[in-house]
Amino acid sequence: MTMTLPGLLLLVVIAAVCGAVGKAIAGGVRGGLIVATALGGIGAAIGPWVAGKLGLSEPLMVQIGGHPFPVLWSIIGAAIFVAIIHLVSRR
Numbered sequence: 001m002t003m004t005l006p007g008l009l010l011l012v013v014i015a016a017v018c019g020a021v022g023k024a025i026a027g028g029v030r031g032g033l034i035v036a037t038a039l040g041g042i043g044a045a046i047g048p049w050v051a052g053k054l055g056l057s058e059p060l061m062v063q064i065g066g067h068p069f070p071v072l073w074s075i076i077g078a079a080i081f082v083a084i085i086h087l088v089s090r091r
Contacts, residue, residue, distance in 0.1 A: 007065030014062065014069060015040030022078025027086060039078040044070060047077025 003011070016033060019040030048070050051058065060072040 003065045003067060007067075011064050011067070011069060012037060014064070014071065015044060015074065018043055018071060018074040019078045022075045023082055025075070026079040026082035039081060040074055042081050043076070043078030044074040045077065046081055047073030047075070050077065050080065 016037040017040070019036035019038065019042075022043050023036060023039055048058065051070075051073050058070045058073055060070075062069045062071055
């Protein structure tokens with residue numbers, strides 16, 4: 001299944017919002033839109049993995065061009081990733 005350009009752009013915007021919210025929850029890191037987008041993408045990988053290990057379902061799944069995007073777990077995954085970065089960097 002392929003994704004259209006508008007679908008991909010919408011997916012990037014949603015990932016950026018999820019990353020920004022996750023960054024704000026965990027205390028924030030330096031960076032702007034690109035960092036928030038990367039955090040949203042990393043959160044989209046980490047969050048559903050954690051949910052699967054805990055046996056939890058996704059309460060807020062968005063379908064974009066036929067591809068599911070786990071919004072809530074993406075935010076939680078981004079917050080977990082930022083918290084790990086804070087623990088490792090020890091600022």
